[in-house]
Amino acid sequence: MNKNHRVPSNRTLNAVEVKSKFGAEFRRFSLERSKPGRFDEFYGLLQHVHRIPNVDLLVGYADVHGDLLPINNDDNYHKAISMAAPLLRLFLQRKEEADYSAFGTDTVTRKKTPAALAAVKKPPIIISLPKDFRPVSSIIDVDILPETHRRVRLYKHGQEKPLGFYIRDGSSVRVTPQGLEKVPGIFISRMVPGGLAESTGLLAVNDEVLEVNGIEVSGKSLDQVTDMMIANSHNLIITVKPANQRNNVVRNSGGGATSGSSGRSSDSSTSFYGYSTPGLMAMTPSHIIQNYEPDEESEEEEDLVIEADRGAKLILQAGARATASTSMPALPRYEPHLDLRTSNGTMASSASAGSLNAHKGLEGRSLEEDGTVITL
């Protein structure tokens, strides 16, 4: 592991050597350690020295442990500069070809032995670029919903992970002017272990389902609700009345937790999907819950159209991404990093630095970032 751990050169401690690799090309230059400047300047510089002004890049660097970590904002840029000892090794990738799996998996050192990599039993810990994190769930519309309700959005995307829950008929008690009244309702009856629903921690058995994608379920049969959920499964928004009302979002709690200090996750099984912190919900300001704008059309799944005149072998399965993405530009965007879903996610200590970096990165962005960071 420490193979690449160089002894810092005593020559120029105030200068950082930069060795930047893009494709097969290397560029070398140096930066002043004390005045690194901002990330976007640095980014421009990289484009300049590689003579690739219009190419979107992913910038990664090898940290002291040889792990590949991203640079995409001022904070992790400064961190990278400060940690350079003194050589800062950069790896540039075209954004559209980026191999996200490399990040955080100490690939810099081990990539050369793919066999060894494959043999590693422990699934790699993935630290991706914060802006490219795929949300898997979020609590939305906190500001308009009653506190006893929770609107949860599950992002199915193209991943293989099952949604993983069951619903049943039941009856719930409503308060009416005439007193308490029993009305039929739909409830979550079972969670599939390891499924998307369970791993978010936002839904639980016996939660009453009130709405599916904005449509009330009252008066609808179990089968109708099932069909509605399945039809919306790519972007499922369900409003529930949680059976456990102790973890509700409390509004007007003074807006104390302004920063995204959401980093640590002790509940490791949900950490990847929800990258969330227990108990945080209570401290979260009410309006920041909506994290990812529900951009209807872009969230919309696109149909796969194959033009046969290309002579390409027809690809039936959207899963055959590699072939599809090269031969057919009309393909839907399957974000390759979704492949990485192996998290059983104990966050190894080796990744902690990166993870911190990543989360620090959130600070600079709008408050809304924190919205998803809620779990029970």
Place this chain on the structure above:
Amino acid sequence: MKRFRRHGHESQRDKHKQDLYQFNKTVEHGFPHQPSALGFSPSLQLLAIGTRLGAIKLYGTPGVEFMGLHDENAAVTQVHFLPKQVEMVTLLDDNSLHMWTLRAHNGISELLEIGRFTLSGPPGAPPSVTRVTAVLAHSSGELLLLGTEGGHVFVVEVPGFRELEENNISVENVQNRIPEDYVGRRNLECVEALHENPLNPRQVLIGYSRGLMVLWDLDRQRPIQHFLGTQQLESVWWMEDGVNILSSHSDGSYCQWTVTGEDPQTEPENQEMPYGAFPCKAISKIIQVPSKQGPPFLIFSGGMPRASYGDRHCISVIHSKTHEALDFTSRIIDFFVIREGENHRGEPSALVVLVEEELVVVDLQSEGWPVIQTPYLVPLHCSAITCSHHVSSIPLKLWERVQAAGALQNTHYSRKPWPIIGGQNLAPDPPQRDLLLTGHEDGTVRFWDASGVCLYPMYKLSTAGVFLTDADPNDNMNQGSEGEWPPFRKVGCFDPYSDDPRLGIQKIHLCKYSGYLTVAGTAGQILIMELNDEAAEQMVEATVVDLLHGQEGFRWKGQARLDVREEPVLFPPGFQPFALVQCQPPAVVTAIALHSEWKLVAFGTSHGFGFYDYHQKNNIMVKCTLNPSDQMAMEGPLSRVKSIKKSLRQSFRRIRRSRVSMRKHHTTNAAKLQEINARLEAEALQEMELAPVQRKIEARSSDDSFTGLVRTLYFADTFVSDSSHSTPSLWAGTNGGAVFAYVLRVPSLERRAEDPVVAHAAKEIQLMHRAPVVGLVVLDGKGAPLPEPLEVAHDLSRSPEMHGSHHLLVVSEEQFKLFTLPKVSSKSKLKLTAVDGSRVRRVGVAWFGSRTDEQLESSLVVLTNQGELHVISLPSIKMMVHYPCIRREDVSGIASCVFTKYGQGFYLMSPSEFERFSLSTRWVVEPRCLVEAPLQMRLKNPSSPVHRDQPDGVPTEHRNFKKESEGYGVLQEIQKSLEGDQTTFLENNLKTKPKGNMLSNGD
């Protein structure tokens, strides 16, 4: 922005919707499900059928039909018309009596329930005292005699249902006066029959179940004569002479008794056991009708020798030397005889028999007593309906040819006109000729004239002749051997037994312009037929098409392919097959399409699809759509029971394994282990039983079962590969949400016989929501669906707009999605399931127009799994209107729905009945008919307010006289002017009728 609607547009659109769409269930075609009672009014010439579900249906001359439903969900056990009136009484299973009437409103009669009644016995009496078993609608039209289980006869005044207690005939009254030794200690049991003396309406005959019959004088309230029958009584019949009485008994005998006035009569005049010697079954009903041509007609049901023919459903007709046992295929409900003449006292003309599955009318005046074909109440289900297909506006030429072919099949029917002729059909002639084709389990296709209110059978096509089946063609049950006793004769066409279920018809497509017909069946057979006016003997060439093209590791465990007859087969005039495609594996054909202009037939199963050039008689292309992981489709349908059992066992094993491994370290004792296992198994079982119904929420994946099943096929001349040249194309949609498009090269007409038709794959669309694709439509440059093949050539449709871009509409079970062509990109969509949780079950393209405007616009008509009908506009795919139509539990009803091209539709409301509905304001087929009250009724009530309320003071008699002598127009006019009066009369009758004047003076 689009969410802010402008109000002006809204109201305009609403008005537009009202102009175009309205929902009505209009007619019920076919035979009522589970009939339970039959009634007939000779004066009205109306037939009434009550059903076990509480429906009551009236039929007169073709086109005259009425339908009513009792609020109670109880079976109708008896139906009686009040003699010479428009009222009718029904008795239900729950012992309630209901009064119905036909009331004219705006010149059209309606069936209305105007009263209900339940007998109330003396306080504390057991319910059997008032449990009605026999009803006599007295010929006065004012009395109802109700015989009960307790042996009493109650007298009730109608139509107001007022009990006339002083006239009741209690069982004690009767019992007192009969010889002690006859009665013994047994009671008389229930009143089995009530009959009125045909010559003296003041005398009624009461028949008790035990065998006693009492002739009762209504005026003097005392018995006239007792007939001491010793056999269990089934029915009685008072002969026309008023002197002789027939009684039928449970031992299969009937007796003749004479009214002499000598009391009591202990022995019948005559006793017969028609199928005697060995024990016989009961004769449930007997009637005798005199005839001027010799001896009377004796007609009775049942009485068959118990051991050898106890399971037959027979009605025996005996007239002079002719004796026939009409042998029906289902249980006999009831029968009656229609008689000619002014007062319906003349020659018997027809025997009408209601059996459980059909209505059979036998012509008693023609040689051999042939059956008269029924113009309505046709048993649609004589073999179970497996699919249906509707073709609107049939060209006259084709219509006549089908009709001619059908006429040749109906030579065994009587030439007599339909004998039930009540009411007038006022419905306008249907605007067009429509055909409904039904496919049946026995491999037949029936053609029905669906233009009007009566669904009339036109022609029947059988496909069984093409194949070798187990059935012996010589095995004709109709041929009774010479001298057989009883002399059976099979009548009726209900035959639910199929020789070979593989013959079942699954898909039908008829091209109305060319007369080509394709039918596809259960065992992967696709027959292509042509209409030929001559009989022809020909070989049918079979082409086996392997749909698994290149798929490895396949095991088909389903049915075998049908064997084709190798020798030429003689086909009668009509549709004759000339080409046969057999899919391999021989799975059910799930989709077909016929393009008669290109002479191509496309077909699909759960394994793939292909298409066949029936001009050159070769298969052009196959495409396997099978998902290699789909075991179900690979192996064919497996026994469900087995698989559940298997999965149960597996889950037990799994539980056991996990628990065992957990406890392994702790338990060494094998016995203990077993005990735990046993307990776990029991727990698991209990858990399974107690687990609530739950549904899994999971996105559909590609490895669900039957994703490769082809749901829809579609031929279109459109822009598939480039936007400047349109080409013929074939489109296919699968259960897994995939759409395949093929570009076809069809040779020009001159070279059609030589050059091959070529197809190559052009496009494939995988819908990401993966819902089954149930419909594909190409819209032309103006947003209208492409016309049918040959439609333009026959000048019946404007040619499609080929300028401007075409669009492909993909209808999946969940969404409607419009794509541009030739570059397939999504343009707009409507997500049905995501919004209201319903799924598309049936879809069709229909044309709608307002009553005033000539302009038609096309829309999609959709039936969902919730049983709701939606109209969706084209090409904007917006929901216009929706109406609830079918109960959502009625899965087979929903599955059977077909749409017409003009916004009507049919679905099976029971296995034997089509409900017809209309979504259009412009095209509605519904019965409009008028039934007039018989003349006697008005004449008979001189004191009724009719006179008083005459605006012009013209006496009623005079009017009625005029009515008889003058023509039709006058008649209607009078009817109109009388309508109001009639209503008043009825209401008066209901409320203010004085006490029964005739009966009260009896004491």
